[in-house]
């Protein structure tokens with residue numbers, strides 16, 4: 101692999117995973133260095149969300165073989181909430197609503213869970229509000245949404261912004277954005293991208309799952325990968341995304357065998 | 364994987380308050396006949412009229428049959444195996460905590476309701492019912508200055524017989540139902556509270572009940588009378604030690620609100636629900652009713668029910684006075700093999716009477732939760748209004764929720780609204796929380812607390828906090 105490789109954040113080797121007995125990931129390899137942004141593209145149903153869920157530790161997704169190292173930890177040993185506490189964040193393709201719990205309360209509970217894990221004291225209400233307000237500005241979110249129930253009745257775009265708000269408040273090390281750009285209007289897209297870019301530092305990494313080049317116009321990736329049939333079949337620089345946009349995935353079938361081993 | 368293990372471990376955790384205090388009891392042998400009742404009355408040095416009341420109730424009770432209509436399954440109760448009277452030995456009246464049996468105080472510590480602490484911190488007057496006789500009453504002096512009477516029922520019988528005689532059985536007559544009759548015959552003690560006209564009780568009045576002596580049925584009797592324009596908030600809470608045989612609890616609570624009086628009655632009920640197979644839990648068959656006797660009077664019931672193996676309980680309001688108001692806010696949680704059949708009756712008699720019913724049922728494990736409510740608008744209840752909302756939440760797929768709203772309207776100007784929802788805590792919600800760093804246990808308790816918010820906000824502050832903790836404890840290990 102090319103690119104900055106001083107410090108490794110994530111190292112996936114030979115990952116096989118299945119859902120309800122069907123194998124979805126079939127020997128996936130991927131390395132993400134600290135501070136890097138990786139884009140993952142690929143046809144519908146190729147396993148992109150599966151990869152995101154496996155990394156986040158969702159129980160329905162069973163890991164059959166392979167290893168995942170994350171900041172020196174054996175990621176697969178950790179429960180989902182522990183992974184989150186270790187700094188893994190997933191922006192859901194379909195954010196879940198929780199009626200009866202205000203967005204603010206939810207976010208504070210989450211933040212305090214992370215702080216407790218790091219042996220820090222809980223954040224008080226005033227500091228919290230200040231933090232959230234500043235982050236809401238960053239993602240251009242209406243303050244009113246704070247008092248609404250988590251994602252309950254939110255528009256598609258509001259839900260996606262809410263995911264980015266949570267990311268900005270929880271300050272993860274590795275963020276996995278699963279099609280956060282789908283369903284966003286151009287302005288929202290820009291705002292989300294600005295949010296991600298503002299968080300981009302040397303020790304935060306991003307895996308961005310997307311179907312469209314337009315997000316990558318705003319968030320310029322270090323690496324672009326094509327996931328197909330449960331494996332990374334092609335990797336390249338930011339230009340690969342442009343190429344894909346032009347040519348689609350029809351080349352995949354013919355190319356499959358060759359590219360599969362070269363990822 | 365690790366989550367499952369964690370859940371299993373939590374599920375195996377034993378009932379936190381399942382300990383037994385070793386205080387010597389002074390008890391009658393088990394069994395019930397007229398001699399038992401005379402003996403109870405004699406031991407308690409009661410006046411003749413009260414003995415008569417008991418005997419009439421007993422004679423009525425033996426003509427009745429043990430009901431089985433509620434949607435619950437249970438073992439039959441052998442009423443001859445029950446001990447109907449048991450008193451802690453230290454029976455002389457007590458002025459300070461120093462004179463109280465230290466072991467008893469320790470029990471209260473374990474329950475986290477140290478009287479000492481209560482006295483100092485919260486300004487709550489506590490009438491602690493230990494087994495069947497009140498042992499400690501605090502703050503009475505302060506209350507006495509305002510003319511408020513708050514103490515044990517037996518005490519009130521001796522000191523204020525005219526008040527007790529006037530109101531006893533006036534809201535819940537002994538003919539009302541099987542358990543009310545039994546209670547009237549054998550009730551041991553309980554609380555009595557009287558707020559004089561125009562007085563706003565400056566503190567929450569609180570009683571902690573606790574079932575202790577083995578095989579002792581508890582038959583509490585509570586009577587609260589609020590005179591014109593008075594206000595009182597009353598708290599009742601309880602926990603019970605673990606036992607192998609089912610223990611019967613059949614209390615009666617009567618509230619009387621006169622013109623423009625307000626009574627708020629809050630309950631946290633956390634009796635031993637039995638083990639995960641339902642063995643050894645408490646049977647809780649309580650009759651609670653409030654009478655809004657005066658115009659513009661108000662009675663508000665708030666309850667959080669998490670305990671007992673079997674609960675039947677329908678705190679009700681009879682809205683007699685014009686423009687009187689009845690409220691019922693309830694959270695009932697059933698886990699493992701628990702069964703709860705609760706709800707309320709709102710009887711609208713006066714003009715422009717209004718009632719609100721908010722019921723939240725949570726079922727987990729193999730728990731069965733039933734809401735059974737009656738809104739009964741009588742002919743003369745011109746312009747009566749009711750709003751009912753019954754929400755159920757299911758955790759897992761082996762539990763059940765049932766809703767039976769009965770509505771009878773005999774006045775065409777009345778407006779009755781009913782809403783009901785059923786929801787489930789989904790694995791996707793849990794995972795969403797997990798992914799944000801929130802443990803499964805915390806996620807469930809957060810979601811459940813959110814679901815119960817409207818009811819908790821009706822509870823006095825310190826009770827609301829307790830209620831949240833209690834729900835969390837009761838739900839441990841309920842998803843997986």
Ligand SMILES: Nc1ncnc2c1ncn2[C@@H]1O[C@H](COP(=O)(O)OP(=O)(O)OP(=O)(O)O)[C@@H](O)[C@H]1O
Pocket residue numbers: 119120124142143144145146147148149150151160193
């Ligand atoms: N819970 C599930 N049960 C059964 N099959 C599933 C489940 N989750 C995913 N799959 C299947 O796994 C395959 C990969 O799905 P995944 O969601 O990972 O694709 P994706 O690459 O994210 O697609 P898209 O671009 O449409 O979001 C699909 O065939 C999908 O139907």
Ligand SMILES: [Mg+2]
Pocket residue numbers: 148149150193278279
């Ligand atoms: Mg997807």
